[in-house]
Amino acid sequence: MTPVTYGVLDLAALRHNLTRARTLGGKARVLAVIKANAYGHGLITVAKALASADALAVARVHEAIELKQAGIASRIVVLEGFSSVDELNLLITHDIEAVVHNNQQITWLENCSEIDAITVWLKLDTGMNRLGFCASNFQASYQCLSDCSVVRSKIILMTHLANADLIGDAMTTRQINRFNSAVHGLNGEKSIANSAGILAWKDSCLDWVRPGCMLFGVSPFSDKDSCFFNLKPVMGFYSRLIAVKRVQKGEAIGYGGQWRCKKATLLGVIGAGYGDGYPRHVPSGTPVLVNDIRVPLIGRVSMDMLTVDLADCPSAVVGDPVTLWGVKSLLVEEIARYANTIPYTLLCGITQRVQFLKNVDNAISVNDG
Missing domain, CATH: 2.40.37.10 (Lyase, Ornithine Decarboxylase; Chain A, domain 1)
Known part of the structure; x- marks a missing residue:
C-alpha cells in the first residue's frame, strides 16, 4: 500500500544528470558528490545508481564507511578529511581517500607508519576562507605530503568556488586564477568545478569536476532553473x-x-x-x-x-x-x-x-x- 505522503526517486533521471555533468565537463573525470544522505535522496541507493561515476564524494568519514559496508566498490573521497588519528586509521583500513586542508592533518600523516596507504586531495583556499591552505604555504604543504611515506604519489590538487552561482562574478575569476598560479609547476591532477562551475565556468573544468546538486536535477542559479540546463528532477x-x-x-x-x-x-x-x-x-x-x-x-x-x-x-x-x-x-x-x-x-x-x-x-x- 502506498503511504499518504511519499517520495519517488527517478534513477533514470539521476543517470541522465550524471551524463550531463560528464558531457559539460569535457574530458574531466567525475567525482559525484553525494554528501548529506545524497542531498536527501538516500546514500546507498544513489551510490549504486551512480556506479559509473569515476569516484564518489561525501562530507564525513562515517558516510564513507557506510558506503564501504554496503559493498560500494567505487573510489570514495571524504571532503572534510579526517579530524583525528582514529579517523585517519579508518580511512586507511577501508582504502578511502581524503581531502587534506590543515597542518594538523599533515602531522598525523607524517607520524603514520603505514606505507603508500592513502590517496590525498590537497586543498587550496583561494577565497572561500573555510578549508584549505593559503597560497603562500601551499607548495610547502605539497612537498611535505610528497615526502610522507603513507601518502600515495599521485596527490590531487583542488579548491572550492565561493560565488560560482553568480554568473560572471569577478570573485570566481580571481579564484580560478589564484589556483592556477599556486599549483604551477606541481605534478598532480586538478579539480575546481562544482555544479555551478560545470554549468557556467568552463575554465574551471580541469582534470576532475565535482557535481553535486545538478546530479539531482537542481540548478545552482537563482535565475535559471534545471530545465534550462536539460537536467531532470530526481x-x-x-x-x-x-x-x-x-x-x-x-x-x-x-x-x-x-x-x-x-x-x-x-x-x-x-x-x-x-x-x-x-x-x-x-x-x-x-x-x-x-x-x-x-x-x-x-x-x-x-x-x-x-x-x-x-x-x-x-x-x-x-x-x-x-x-x-x-x-x-x-x-x-x-x-x-x-x-x-x-x-x-x-x-x-x-x-x-x-x-x-x-x-x-x-x-x-x-x-x-
Whole structure:
C-alpha cells in the first residue's frame, strides 16, 4: 500500500544528470558528490545508481564507511578529511581517500607508519576562507605530503568556488586564477568545478569536476532553473487529499487564523506537513498540484497537513493525488523561492517518516537501498 505522503526517486533521471555533468565537463573525470544522505535522496541507493561515476564524494568519514559496508566498490573521497588519528586509521583500513586542508592533518600523516596507504586531495583556499591552505604555504604543504611515506604519489590538487552561482562574478575569476598560479609547476591532477562551475565556468573544468546538486536535477542559479540546463528532477514529493469540504465566507483557516475566506471556498486538506519536511514558513499562495492542476496553499503549514483552495479544481475528491514538488511543472526550485531558501535545504529536509519508492524504467517499487 502506498503511504499518504511519499517520495519517488527517478534513477533514470539521476543517470541522465550524471551524463550531463560528464558531457559539460569535457574530458574531466567525475567525482559525484553525494554528501548529506545524497542531498536527501538516500546514500546507498544513489551510490549504486551512480556506479559509473569515476569516484564518489561525501562530507564525513562515517558516510564513507557506510558506503564501504554496503559493498560500494567505487573510489570514495571524504571532503572534510579526517579530524583525528582514529579517523585517519579508518580511512586507511577501508582504502578511502581524503581531502587534506590543515597542518594538523599533515602531522598525523607524517607520524603514520603505514606505507603508500592513502590517496590525498590537497586543498587550496583561494577565497572561500573555510578549508584549505593559503597560497603562500601551499607548495610547502605539497612537498611535505610528497615526502610522507603513507601518502600515495599521485596527490590531487583542488579548491572550492565561493560565488560560482553568480554568473560572471569577478570573485570566481580571481579564484580560478589564484589556483592556477599556486599549483604551477606541481605534478598532480586538478579539480575546481562544482555544479555551478560545470554549468557556467568552463575554465574551471580541469582534470576532475565535482557535481553535486545538478546530479539531482537542481540548478545552482537563482535565475535559471534545471530545465534550462536539460537536467531532470530526481526526487518527486507526493501526497493525497485526505479531506474536501466547503467553508463559508469569513471563516479562518488553520493555526492562528491568518487566512480568511473572502468567499465560500472549496477547501482541500493534504496529508503532508512540516513533519514530513515540507517547509513550514511558505506563504499562502504557494502552489501545489492536485490532479496536475495548480492550486494555492491557504493558511499555515501544520505538522501533518496542508490546506489548499480548490476553486480551480472543483471536481477533486478525497484520495486524489497531490504533487508537492519534483515535476517540470512544479520544480523544487519554485517551492524554494516561495520559502525564501535554496532547493538543497528542502531536499535535505525530508524526514524519516517519508517512504521513498524507486522509479526504475517506469516501474515503481519500494526503495530497499
